[in-house]
Amino acid sequence: MSPRDLDVAASAPPPPTPCSDEHLAGAAAAGDHDAFARLYDRYRERLRCFVAWQVGGGGQRADELVQEVFFQTYRSLHRFGGRSRFRTWLYGVARNVCLHDRRRRRRRPTLLHGGTGGEDGAGGEEPALEEIPDLEPGIAERLATAERRRAVRRELDRLPAIYRTALLLRDWEELSYAEMAEILAVPVGTVRSRLHKARAKLARALRDLMDGD
Amino acid sequence: MNDCTRIETELTPLLDGELEPAVAVAVRRHLADCPRCARRLATLETVRAVVAGARPEGSARAADGDAPGWAALERRLLAADEERRPSGRPAPGPRSRRRWMPGRGPWKLAASILAAAVLAGSLWIVEHRVTGVVAGTASPGSEAVAPGPFPDAGRSPSVRAAEISPPIAREPSELEDEPCASAEDCGSGGRRIWPAFPL
Numbered sequence: 001m002s003p004r005d006l007d008v009a010a011s012a013p014p015p016p017t018p019c020s021d022e023h024l025a026g027a028a029a030a031g032d033h034d035a036f037a038r039l040y041d042r043y044r045e046r047l048r049c050f051v052a053w054q055v056g057g058g059g060q061r062a063d064e065l066v067q068e069v070f071f072q073t074y075r076s077l078h079r080f081g082g083r084s085r086f087r088t089w090l091y092g093v094a095r096n097v098c099l100h101d102r103r104r105r106r107r108r109p110t111l112l113h114g115g116t117g118g119e120d121g122a123g124g125e126e127p128a129l130e131e132i133p134d135l136e137p138g139i140a141e142r143l144a145t146a147e148r149r150r151a152v153r154r155e156l157d158r159l160p161a162i163y164r165t166a167l168l169l170r171d172w173e174e175l176s177y178a179e180m181a182e183i184l185a186v187p188v189g190t191v192r193s194r195l196h197k198a199r200a201k202l203a204r205a206l207r208d209l210m211d212g213d
Numbered sequence: 214m215n216d217c218t219r220i221e222t223e224l225t226p227l228l229d230g231e232l233e234p235a236v237a238v239a240v241r242r243h244l245a246d247c248p249r250c251a252r253r254l255a256t257l258e259t260v261r262a263v264v265a266g267a268r269p270e271g272s273a274r275a276a277d278g279d280a281p282g283w284a285a286l287e288r289r290l291l292a293a294d295e296e297r298r299p300s301g302r303p304a305p306g307p308r309s310r311r312r313w314m315p316g317r318g319p320w321k322l323a324a325s326i327l328a329a330a331v332l333a334g335s336l337w338i339v340e341h342r343v344t345g346v347v348a349g350t351a352s353p354g355s356e357a358v359a360p361g362p363f364p365d366a367g368r369s370p371s372v373r374a375a376e377i378s379p380p381i382a383r384e385p386s387e388l389e390d391e392p393c394a395s396a397e398d399c400g401s402g403g404r405r406i407w408p409a410f411p412l
Contacts (some may be wrong), residue, residue, distance in 0.1 A: 031294065033287060040283055049269055065284055071289050132221070132253040135260075152267040160373065171264040177231045196225040199260045206263060 021086035029077040030079065038087070040070055047094055053168055054098035056157060065101060069094045084182055091169065092183045104160075132200045133207050155205040165196035170195055216243060219249055225252050228261060 017023060021042070027035035047069055052062040073093045080089050156164055169175045170181065181188045226232040232240065244251045321391045 033290060036290070037283055044282070063282060067286050067289070070286055071293070074290055075293055123299070132224075132256050132287050134252050135256045149267045152263055153269075156264065156267065167264055171261055172268045177226070182221070192222070192226050192231070195229070196222065196257075199225065202264065203218065203256050203260050206260065 022082055025080055025086045025089075026082070027079065028074065032054075036074060039160055043087070043090060044070075047090070050091070050094060050168060050173065051098055053156070053164060054095070054161065055101055065097055069097045072097060085179065088175070088179045088182050091173070091175070091179075092185075095165070095183055103164075133204050135203055136210070151209055152206070153201060154157060155209065157204070159198060159201060162193055163201060166191060166194040167198045167202070217247060220244075220247070220250050224250070224257055228254065228257050251303060 021039060021133070024035040024039050028039065031116065044066060048062050048066045051065045051069065055061065055065065069090070073090055076093070130141065156167065159167070166180065169180045175183070177188050177191045180191045186194075220240055220243050221238060223232060227237055227240050244254060
């Protein structure tokens with residue numbers, strides 16, 4: 001079995017059950033709005049969070065983009081053949097909607113927070129392997145207060161978008177590498193590499209944050 | 214590339230449980246002997262915990278279909294459903310079918326009655342003409358033809374056929390191979406040319 005086959009097998013959906021995402025997606029594709037409402041309810045908050053971090057801002061803009069994600073998902077449900085999980089499909093649509101929104105806004109420059117650049121916010125070619133710094137023990141507990149969490153989010157926001165996206169999909173959405181590869185339309189090896197670099201960059205930022213106190 | 218550099222690329226998938234078991238065993242064996250790589254793994258683990266802890270708390274889940282923004286989204290979905298229907302065609306439903314039937318039904322019925330009347334009239338005219346021809350050629354001693362629209366009623370089809378057929382009428386299969394009696398009766402193929410049926 002080739003590595004590609006393993007990737008596909010890992011992201012294959014389980015058999016649909018009456019309340020599974022895949023079953024509800026099938027019903028919604030047949031015009032059942034109640035089924036789609038349940039999917040909306042399941043994923044709205046998580047997608048809003050994901051979208052807000054993707055485009056570097058929450059509030060009304062994130063709400064509008066979440067609406068757009070669900071609308072585009074509904075319109076393309078007839079193409080969802082159940083070959084992958086519905087969640088993977090949904091996040092793929094979300095990523096495309098966010099990319100489209102960023103490009104559209106880049107043509108109309110506005111002052112946005114977030115240090116993104118390049119096609120996907122990477123600022124061009126990806127650097128070689130990141131050096132992982134040492135972090136003193138107990139730093140996670142020290143960063144657990146509300147104020148520290150906000151500081152961590154600011155550091156996350158400063159990451160290039162491709163690394164931030166990889167971290168959020170893995171550590172917040174708990175997606176597998178195969179699912180992430182499908183959503184991001186990159187090989188699993190690229191997912192590994194981006195995650196590694198993202199954590200290494202963030203480790204340096206956290207060390208600087210703690211040194212600054 | 215030394216062992217530590219190679220191992221470093223495997224630390225992230227090891228942490229995420231995405232490493233193949235055999236590779237994971239080899240990496241753990243290296244970590245047991247290499248404090249530097251073990252510290253790197255600890256750092257990555259710390260970063261993962263910090264990121265997971267920084268996730269904003271989502272708002273309380275709403276009841277199915279009552280989540281904020283659903284009403285606006287559903288309006289867009291309904292509009293999309295309308296767009297998907299072929300243009301110029303009304304939405305299918307029992308009401309449109311009921312509206313179609315009362316308008317067309319009487320016309321169809323009238324057309325059917327008219328067609329039946331025309332057919333019956335044509336049949337009567339044909340029968341009348343045939344009866345008249347036969348009556349005009351009947352021998353003086355033959356049975357009188359009853360007047361009325363259907364004078365042949367009560368007689369068998371074979372009797373009627375004998376009356377209306379000319380004396381030379383024979384089955385076509387019997388005529389096909391019959392040789393010509395004279396040169397003027399024959400065409401180029403040497404077969405008899407039969408006159409048209411004299412009705």
